[in-house]
Amino acid sequence: MTGWNASDIPDQSGRTAVVTGxxxxxxxxxxxxLARHGARVVLACRSEERGARALERIRAEVPSAVAGFRCLDLADLGSVRAFAESYARDEGAGDGLDLLINNAGLMALPHRQTADGFETQFGVNHLGHFALTGLLLPRLLRTPGAxxxxxxxxxxxxxxxxxxxxNSERDYRRWIAYGRSKTANLLFTHELARRLAATGSGVVAAAAHPGYAQTNLQAAGPKMEGRKVAERVMWLGNRALAQPATKGALPSLYAATAPDVRPDSFTGPRVLGWQGAPGRSWRAKWTLNDTASERLWEASESLTGVRYAALKG
Structure with missing residues (x-):
């Protein structure tokens, strides 16, 4: 199948990107x-060991890469704040940030809570990224084309x-909780795009999804619970049905770099939202509800303590 691919990424020289997970x-x-196309990339990962190994791999696969690692645990708001503070200290007060890719996520886990007492999927997939974006927002706002x-x-x-x-306190069902956290991602993007536009900012807030891609995400829940059969089923499903991660990353890369990306757009694989080249993706109508996005925003500010002062109104 033809279509947009990684070779179509525009030159990213001079740009800085933070990628979670x-x-x-x-x-x-x-x-x-992004590193292959010239961006300076910061790998923001929970595990220092795995992050260091990933950094070594990138440098081996892309010898020209300018990349670094910083520890970030989205399940701990203290870690999110520490990441933002160390980034500000080491990068310099006047330096901007071109790309923030809120990628890290968890899927269909047994009930757990974050360090701050939030249901883990909602806490990591949405609240952690909400806090991170808010803390890095001043740098993004002063960067043309961010x-x-x-x-x-x-x-x-x-x-x-x-x-x-x-936080799914009344009734926790792992797949429903996952769906809610991913709806929260889209409502966050919707409200962020609206508030950026209201302030006249040129920063583009967009969303993407990988379709069905071969990653560790699917088997994480069964592995956590020691359900070997379910873990094996997930692994076999990946082998038989999923597209490789190299394809699954294309919607994110498109949303981050393609010149025609619009605020509040949702990019995914073209073939039934499952696989193929990136294109405009279907989204549920409730993810475009202004009242819901505003209420989630206000709740997220209250829960995380991170206030988007530059985007009030």
Whole structure:
């Protein structure tokens, strides 16, 4: 199948990108391809060991890569703040940030809580990235052509958010909780794009999803619980049906670099939202609801303590 691919990425020389969850899967491919096209890339990963290994791989595969690693645990708001503070200290007060790729995520895990007491999927997939984006926003706002790409999922269609039960305290069902967290990603992008436009900012907030891609994401839940059969089924499904991570990363790369990307757009694989070259993706109508996006935004500010002062209104 023909269509946009990694060779179509425009020159990224002089640009800086932060990619969360860049130690494996589509996050790793996203970071590697941005580096291949000239961007200076920061791999923001929870595990120092895995992050260091990913950095070595990128440098081996792309000898010209300018890349670094910084520890970031999205399940701990203290770690998110520490990441933003160290980035500000080491990068210099006046330096901007061109690309923030909110890629890291968890899928269909047994019930767990983050360090701050949030349901883990909502806490990591949405709240961690909400806080990170808010803390890095001043750098993005002063960078011409900056973009914020948040990775959602076609599985957002499983469930709308429940604004009265964001942490699934009344009834935890792992796939519903996952769907809600991915809906939250799209509502966040929707509201962020609206607020950026209201302030006259040229920063583009967009969303993407990988379709069905071969990553460690699918087997993480069964592996955590020791369900060997389910883990094996997920692995076999990946082998038989999923596209490689190199293809799954294309929607994120397109949203981050293609010249025609619009604010609040949602990019995914063209073939049934499953695989193929990136293009405009279907999204549930509830992810475009202004009232819901504003209420989620206000709740997220309250829960994380991160206020987007530059985007009030």
């Amino acid at each position: 860049a130690n494996s899967g589509i996050g790793y491919v996203t970071a590697r391809e 973009r914020i790409v948040t990775v959602s999922s076609a599985f957002h269609a499983l469930a709308n958010i429940d604004i009265g039960d964001l």
